[in-house]
Amino acid sequence: xxxxxxxxxxxxxxxxxxxxxxxxxxxxxxxxxxxxxxxxxxxxxxxxxxxxxxxxxxxxxxxxxxxxxxxxxxxxxxxxxxxxxxxxxxxxxxxxxxxxxxxxxxxxxxxxxxxxxxxxxxxxxxxxxxxxxxxxxxxxxxxxxxxxxxxxxxxxxxxxxxxxxxxxxxxxxxxxxxxxxxxxxxxxxxxxxxxxxxxxxxxxxxxxxxxxxxxxxxxxxxxxxxxxxxxxxxxxxxxxxxxxxxxxxxxxxxxxxxxxxxxxxxxxxxxxxxxxxxxxxxxxxxxxxxxxxxxxxxxxxxxxxxxxxxxxxxxxxxxxxxxxxxxxxxxxxxxxxxxxxxxxxxxxxxxxxxxxxxxxxxxxxxxxxxxxxxxxxxxxxxxxxxxxxxxxxxxxxxxxxxxxxxxxxxxxxxxxxxxxxxxxxxxxxxxxxxxxxxxxxxxxxxxxx
Numbered sequence: 001x002x003x004x005x006x007x008x009x010x011x012x013x014x015x016x017x018x019x020x021x022x023x024x025x026x027x028x029x030x031x032x033x034x035x036x037x038x039x040x041x042x043x044x045x046x047x048x049x050x051x052x053x054x055x056x057x058x059x060x061x062x063x064x065x066x067x068x069x070x071x072x073x074x075x076x077x078x079x080x081x082x083x084x085x086x087x088x089x090x091x092x093x094x095x096x097x098x099x100x101x102x103x104x105x106x107x108x109x110x111x112x113x114x115x116x117x118x119x120x121x122x123x124x125x126x127x128x129x130x131x132x133x134x135x136x137x138x139x140x141x142x143x144x145x146x147x148x149x150x151x152x153x154x155x156x157x158x159x160x161x162x163x164x165x166x167x168x169x170x171x172x173x174x175x176x177x178x179x180x181x182x183x184x185x186x187x188x189x190x191x192x193x194x195x196x197x198x199x200x201x202x203x204x205x206x207x208x209x210x211x212x213x214x215x216x217x218x219x220x221x222x223x224x225x226x227x228x229x230x231x232x233x234x235x236x237x238x239x240x241x242x243x244x245x246x247x248x249x250x251x252x253x254x255x256x257x258x259x260x261x262x263x264x265x266x267x268x269x270x271x272x273x274x275x276x277x278x279x280x281x282x283x284x285x286x287x288x289x290x291x292x293x294x295x296x297x298x299x300x301x302x303x304x305x306x307x308x309x310x311x312x313x314x315x316x317x318x319x320x321x322x323x324x325x326x327x328x329x330x331x332x333x334x335x336x337x338x339x340x341x342x343x344x345x346x347x348x349x350x351x352x353x354x355x356x357x358x359x360x361x362x363x364x365x366x367x368x369x370x371x372x373x374x375x376x377x378x379x380x381x382x383x384x385x386x387x388x389x390x391x392x393x394x395x396x397x398x399x400x401x402x403x404x405x406x407x408x409x410x411x412x413x414x415x416x417x418x419x420x421x422x423x424x425x426x427x428x429x430x431x432x433x434x435x436x437x438x439x440x441x442x443x444x445x446x447x448x449x
Contacts, residue, residue, distance in 0.1 A: 004040035005033075009340050013332060014043045017315075020328055021045045025205045026319040027212050028057045031329075032233045033336045034312040037241020039234050041336070048200040048318065050212050059233040062190060062199035063316040065301050066294025068236070069229040070159050071243070072178045074109055074278020076166050078255050079181060081105075085169050088277075092139070095165050100140040105165070107148050108158035109277040110263035114146035115155045119223055127218060132167075135160055135222035152264045152275060156226035163225025174225050185249050186238055191231040193224060200318040202298015215298030215320060227296055233314055236303050240312025243279075243290060243305045260290050260307070280304075284330035287337070289313070293326040302329035309337050352378050356397075359425040360417075365439040366430070382430075384409065405430075 003010065017031040027050060032042035044056035057063075080086050086095060088106040093099050107113035119130050120138035130138055139161055146153050163174035170177045175193045183191050190196070195217070203212035220228040231239075246256040262274035262281055272283040282289045282304060289304035291312075298318055302325030305312045313333030315325050353361075353375050360373045360380065370385035380403065381392040393408035401417035413431035420426045428435035434442075 004035070004038075005336065005340050009336065010041060012339070013041055013335060016328075016332060016335065017043050018045055020315070020322075021317075024317075024319065024322045025210070026317045026322050027203050027205070028200055028318045029322075030057045030059065030061060030063075030233045030314075030316050031332060032059065032237060032312075032314045033332055034237030034240050034314065035336075035342060036245065036310045037238045039237035042233055042314075048198070050201065050203065050214075057200050057316070057318075060190060060198070061316075062192070062195055062197075062230045062232050063301060063318060064195060064202065064227075064294070064296045064299040065229055065231045065236070065303075065316070066227040066296035066299055067156075068231070068292045068294045068301055068303055069225065069227050070278055071239070071292050071303075072182055072229065073159055073162055073166065073174070073225045074259060075251050075256075076170070076174075076177050076181055077105065077109065077162055078259060078277065079251050080166065080169055082252060082255055086165070092161060092165070096136060096139075096161070096168065099136055101142075101144060103144075103148070103158070105162070106263070106277065108155070108162055110275055111152055111154050111158065112149045112264045112275075113155060113158055114144045114148050114150065114153055115158050116143045116145050117153070117155055117157065119157050119160060123223070127216065129219065129221040129223045132164060132222045136164060149264070151268075152266045156223065159226040160223045164222065166225070175229075178229075182250055185247070186242060188231070188235040188238055191229060191235045191239075193228055193230075194219065195230045199230065200299075200316075202296070202318050202320070204298065204320040212319075218297060227294060233316060236314050236316075237312055240291070240303055240305045240314065241310065244307045244310040244312070280326060282326055282330055284327065285334045285338070287330075287334065289326075289330040289333065291326070291329070293329075295320075300325050302326045304329040304333060306330075306333055306337060309342055311337050311342070350375070350377055354378055360428075362437075364428060364435040364437060366433050366435045368439045368441070370439075371435065382409070401425075 021029045028046040028048045030044045032039050042059050044058045047053045048057040048061050089104050091102045103113045120141050166174040166177050202215040205212050246253050259277040259279050265274050267273035274281045279290045280292050291304040294301040300317045300322035302315045311333045313329035315329050364371050372383050374381050380395045383392045391408050394406050395403040396406050398404050403415040405411050405413050410431045416429045417425050418427040
């Protein structure tokens with residue numbers, strides 16, 4: 001099978017990865033670009049372990065993925081919501097009976113709860129992490145350091161508590177739920193709780209020497225839902241494909257779209273970084289990338305996905321101090337999107353124009369602006385003529401002369417047909433706005449009719 005990218009693109013991507021490994025003094029790095037869940041390009045640089053300096057990590061080498069774990073936890077939480085087992089505005093004290101703090105599930109997913117960053121107990125000083133009982137009792141003692149939805153405040157404690165919510169609602173073990181609901185259906189066989197061989201060794205590279213120091217292996221115990229999983233480049237490319245185009249067996253596509261809506265701005269100066277429901281959103285070269293980064297003793301990781309093109313950029317490193325993994329992953333993906341965009345799907349002729357849609361075809365006007373109504377694959381689509389490249393609005397039939405917008409502009413709003421005495425469609429109301437075959441000012445239509 002021929003390479004997915006040209007030799008020039010492969011060389012450029014490898015150069016980007018090599019420059020990153022050298023600049024950040026990373027013992028070992030794997031980087032890749034995936035499309036539609038397939039790992040189309042990857043490279044391994046350096047060493048997975050300092051005692052084997054000539055053995056570069058590969059696409060099957062496990063790394064601790066740290067906070068990328070949160071994306072899996074968030075998907076299970078949203079699946080439980082879809083099943084009616086919880087609501088996003090349920091508070092923790094109702095889901096974990098007897099616990100403190102009226103913090104909602106939505107706030108925890110978005111890091112907008114104002115809860116303190118870590119579980120109580122100076123865990124990153126002692127490297128002693130709480131068991132489940134201690135996590136919940138510690139939650140009651142934890143401080144709410146900010147007002148809810150006032151500003152972004154990252155909370156590993158919040159995601160550890162979401163793991164406890166999953167455990168109590170879905171069978172008693174948060175990772176077993178992830179295994180059953182996500183990893184098994186997506187055949188992600190090299191994604192585990194904790195490291196599984198073959199895996200990279202994590203290192204700290206001191207600022208004034210070039211001799212790596214091995215970081216300790218950690219068991220996060222009840223804090224593991226915040227960052228305890230491990231995976232490979234190949235498995236994460238599959239996960240990136242899911243985040244671009246989810247399978248309903250795991251999560252409904254509309255729910256994944258909901259997770260990608262910004263809830264809170266992280267970067268108040270540049271507005272290039274926001275957070276959705278369990279997902280980071282970055283703006284890189286005019287595109288929105290969704291995913292997450294991870295930081296853990298000995299490991300820094302990044303997975304970012306451009307959903308429109310199905311492109312994922314990935315980087316896994318075995319160094320505590322590697323920088324900006326999310327931006328770097330998005331840069332890899334951006335290079336592929338810009339220099340070798342995926343081929344468009346073949347246009348295929350349709351077979352039917354539904355009779356009830358025929359009177360709608362063509363150009364309609366609202367407030368003097370033109371909108372083009374078309375049928376594709378038997379379904380109504382509407383685009384504003386001034387923005388032809390924007391995603392179209394799509395519709396589903398409700399009853400008689402009424403349709404509901406299911407995506408795009410005015411999502412959720414109704415489109416109603418208005419007929420004259422002969423039954424001809426002469427105007428439309430979309431989200432209550434008047435649409436006519438000729439451009440009218442608001443008052444002109446009243447005079448005309």
